[in-house]
Amino acid sequence: xxxxxxxxxxxxxxxxxxxxxxxxxxxxxxxxxxxxxxxxxxxxxxxxxxxxxxxxxxxxxxxxxxxxxxxxxxxxxxxxxxxxxxxxxxxxxxxxxxxxxxxxxxxxxxxxxxxxxxxxxxxxxxxxxxxxxxxxxxxxxxxxxxxxxxxxxxxxxxxxxxxxxxxxxxxxxxxxxxxxxxxxxxxxxxxxxxxxxxxxxxxxxxxxxxxxxxxxxxxxxxxxxxxxxxxxxxxxxxxxxxxxxxx
Amino acid sequence: xxxxxxxxxxxxxxxxxxxxxxxxxxxxxxxxxxxxxxxxxxxxxxxxxxxxxxxxxxxxxxxxxxxxxxxxxxxxxxxxxxxxxxxxxxxxxxxxxxxxxxxxxxxxxxxxxxxxxxxxxxxxxxxxxxxxxxxxxxxxxxxxxxxxxxxxxxxxxxxxxxxxxxxxxxxxxxxxxxxxxxxxxxxxxxxxxxxxxxxxxxxxxxxxxxxxxxxxxxxxxxxxxxxxxxxxxxxxxxxxxxxxxxxxxxxxxxxxxxxxxxxxxxxxxxxxxxxxxxxxxxxxxxxxxxxxxxxxxxxxxxxxxxxxxxxxxxxxxxxxxxxxxxxxxxxxxxxxxxxxxxxxxxxxxxxxxxxxxxxxxxxxxxxxxxxxxxxxxxxxxxxxxxxxxxxxxxxxxxxxxxxxxxxxxxxxxxxxxxxxxxxxxxxxxxxxxxxxxxxxxxxxxxxxxxxxxxxxxxxxxxxxxxxxxxxxxxxxxxxxx
Ligand code: SF4
Numbered sequence: 001x002x003x004x005x006x007x008x009x010x011x012x013x014x015x016x017x018x019x020x021x022x023x024x025x026x027x028x029x030x031x032x033x034x035x036x037x038x039x040x041x042x043x044x045x046x047x048x049x050x051x052x053x054x055x056x057x058x059x060x061x062x063x064x065x066x067x068x069x070x071x072x073x074x075x076x077x078x079x080x081x082x083x084x085x086x087x088x089x090x091x092x093x094x095x096x097x098x099x100x101x102x103x104x105x106x107x108x109x110x111x112x113x114x115x116x117x118x119x120x121x122x123x124x125x126x127x128x129x130x131x132x133x134x135x136x137x138x139x140x141x142x143x144x145x146x147x148x149x150x151x152x153x154x155x156x157x158x159x160x161x162x163x164x165x166x167x168x169x170x171x172x173x174x175x176x177x178x179x180x181x182x183x184x185x186x187x188x189x190x191x192x193x194x195x196x197x198x199x200x201x202x203x204x205x206x207x208x209x210x211x212x213x214x215x216x217x218x219x220x221x222x223x224x225x226x227x228x229x230x231x232x233x234x235x236x237x238x239x240x241x242x243x244x245x246x247x
Numbered sequence: 248x249x250x251x252x253x254x255x256x257x258x259x260x261x262x263x264x265x266x267x268x269x270x271x272x273x274x275x276x277x278x279x280x281x282x283x284x285x286x287x288x289x290x291x292x293x294x295x296x297x298x299x300x301x302x303x304x305x306x307x308x309x310x311x312x313x314x315x316x317x318x319x320x321x322x323x324x325x326x327x328x329x330x331x332x333x334x335x336x337x338x339x340x341x342x343x344x345x346x347x348x349x350x351x352x353x354x355x356x357x358x359x360x361x362x363x364x365x366x367x368x369x370x371x372x373x374x375x376x377x378x379x380x381x382x383x384x385x386x387x388x389x390x391x392x393x394x395x396x397x398x399x400x401x402x403x404x405x406x407x408x409x410x411x412x413x414x415x416x417x418x419x420x421x422x423x424x425x426x427x428x429x430x431x432x433x434x435x436x437x438x439x440x441x442x443x444x445x446x447x448x449x450x451x452x453x454x455x456x457x458x459x460x461x462x463x464x465x466x467x468x469x470x471x472x473x474x475x476x477x478x479x480x481x482x483x484x485x486x487x488x489x490x491x492x493x494x495x496x497x498x499x500x501x502x503x504x505x506x507x508x509x510x511x512x513x514x515x516x517x518x519x520x521x522x523x524x525x526x527x528x529x530x531x532x533x534x535x536x537x538x539x540x541x542x543x544x545x546x547x548x549x550x551x552x553x554x555x556x557x558x559x560x561x562x563x564x565x566x567x568x569x570x571x572x573x574x575x576x577x578x579x580x581x582x583x584x585x586x587x588x589x590x591x592x593x594x595x596x597x598x599x600x601x602x603x604x605x606x607x608x609x610x611x612x613x614x615x616x617x618x619x620x621x622x623x624x625x626x627x628x629x630x631x632x633x634x635x636x637x638x639x640x641x642x643x644x645x646x647x648x649x650x651x652x653x654x655x656x657x658x659x660x661x662x663x664x665x666x667x668x669x670x671x672x673x674x675x676x677x678x679x680x681x682x683x684x685x686x687x688x689x690x691x692x693x694x695x696x697x698x699x700x701x702x703x704x705x706x707x708x709x710x711x712x713x714x715x716x717x718x719x720x721x722x723x724x725x726x727x728x
Binding site for chain 2: 009012013014015018019038040041043045046050052053057061140144171172174175176178183184185186188189193215216218219220
C-alpha cells in the first residue's frame, strides 16, 4: 500500500524522530511511503483560536497538495491534526466545490494507529521495548476519531513491554493549543492531575499519539526532574531495542 | 470569590486556584458525580439511543417552538393556569413583583430555579420589600452565605462540610457540629415554618408538556412539592425552550436527566402540575401563574449554529466532566451558568463585550460533548463563538487586550504556512536564536520575554526545535538512496 505522510508542522520542526519513526513503522508493515515537502500545517492553531479565514486559506493549500498524491491513504502521526483535517468540511459549508474536495481529503486521512489497526489490520508491528509503560488518551484522537482500543492493542503487542492502564487515562492533559498559554495556571492545574496519575502508575514511559500533549506532559515531568519519559506511539512502535531504554 | 464578573475571568480563575478548600470540595464532588453518572448511564443498554431520541425531540421543538408553545399554553390555560410573557429578566421580575403586590404577599418560598437566578429575582423581590426564602438545601446555604450558586444543580458544590457547619453556627445559632443529619434537620425545621407562613411559592420548570399543559419539576428534597402546593399561589418561571411535545417524551427525559445530573435512576420526587386545583379536596394552589422567559432565547433560536444550545436540559453533567470547571469551580465564570454550557450560553445572553474570555476558557477536550444527554456539540459552539469574536464582533472586542497582537501573529502564521520557503526560513531563524534560551537540551523558565514563551515556561520546560527537521532528514535520506 502506498502512503503519503502528513508529518505535521510540530513533528517536522520539534520532534522529527516521530516522523522518521512513522516512516520506519509504515515501511516495516509493507507500505511504500512518500513525503511531499510542500506540506506545512493542517491549520488547527488558527481554527481553534477563531481565525477561520486564515485557517481556511491554509486548509485549501493542504487540500490542493494532498489531492495530487496517488497514494492510497494519507497518514499522520497525530490524532488532533487528523481530526482537524476531518473538520475541514465545516470550514467550507458555504463553498460546495471546496466542500466536496474537503470531504474527499478527510475520508482519505488516517491517524497512524488507526491506520495500522483499522486499515492494515496489523496488531503486532514487530516492536520491542523493555520497560513498563502506559497510555494517555489525547482528547481529539479519543473523542473525534474514537481511538481507544487501537493504540492499546498496539502497545500491548510491543515485545518486552509491560502495559499498565493509567488512572483517568481519558482526561485532558490541559494543553488545548493556545489555551495552554492564554490560561497557563488553569492548564497547569489540569496537567498536574495527569502528572500525579502518571507518577502513581510507576512507569518508565508514558505514551500518547500527539506530540502536543507529550510536550505538555513532558515539559512538566522535565521541570519536576521526573525519571518518567514521554514517548510518541510512533517512536515506541519503531523501537526494536529489547534491552534499551531501561531506567 | 463571589459576585465577580466574567470580564475578569482570568483573575477569578487564579484566585480560585489558590483556594485549597474550594479545590478539595470540587475534586471530591465532581469526581463522585462523574462516576455515578457513568455507572447510571452504563446501567441502561440503550443510553446512546435515548440521547439520540432526546436530541431529535429537542430539535423538533426548537424548529416548531411557536406551535408547541401555543399548545402548551392553551392546554394549561384550559386547566386554570395564567400565562405571562417576559422579554427579559427585568420584565419577568416586574411581573412577579406585581403579582406579589396584588396579593399583598410579604413572604415567599422559592425552590431551586436557575431561570430565576438568571433574572436575579431575589434581588428584585427584596427591593420590593418581600422576604424570599430559598428552600432547596443547597440554595438555602447559598442564601445564608449571601453567595451565588456555583453549579447548576449543586449550588453549594464549592463548600466543604465544615464550612457549612460553621455557617449554620454563625447564622442559625446551633452548636458546632459536623453531623450532616443534624445540619439537614436544622435546615428542615427552620424551613417548615417558612412554608407554613408563605403567601406565594415560586418554582422553576424542568419540562412543560405541550400535549397536556403539564409542568414537570424534578427534585430530591420534597421542598418543591411543598413550595408548589402549600402556599395559595404558585408562580412558575419557565424558559421558553423548556417545552416538550408529548407526555410520552418524558419517558426519555426522565431517564436521562437524573442519571446525567446526579447519577440517580430517578429523582426522589417528580411533581406533575396540570393547572390549578379544581375542587376543594384537590391538592395544589388556587392560582397558578406561569412566567415565560425569553431573555435572549429567541435570538439564540434564530441562529442555525447556536440554536442547539437551547436543547440543554440543565443537568450539569458537562460541568462535572469539564477539566477547567473541575479546577476553578463555577464562580470564576462570573455568570449564572458556569462551565462549558455556561461558556456557550452566557456570551449569547449577555453579548461578547463582557464575556469574551469565556469561549476561550476551554481546552476543547470534548468531555462535555461526550456526557451531554442531548448531545450538544459544545466544543463546536465554543469554536463558533471564538470565530465570532475574532471576525464579527464589535471593534471593542476585536481590539481587546492581546487580540491585536494575536491577529497579527496569525496573519504572519498564515503567510508562513502558505509558503514553504517562509516556513523553512522561520524555522532556521528559530534555530539560530533559540541558543539564547536552550540549556541542557530544553528551554527552562524564560522570564525575559513576555507572551506565550514566558507563559509556557512558567511551569513547563519547552522542547526546543530539533537541530535537523524531519524534512531535512527526509531530503538527505532520499539523497542517499
Ligand atoms: S449542555 Fe448538556 S451536559 Fe451540559 S447541562 Fe446542558 S444538557 Fe447537561
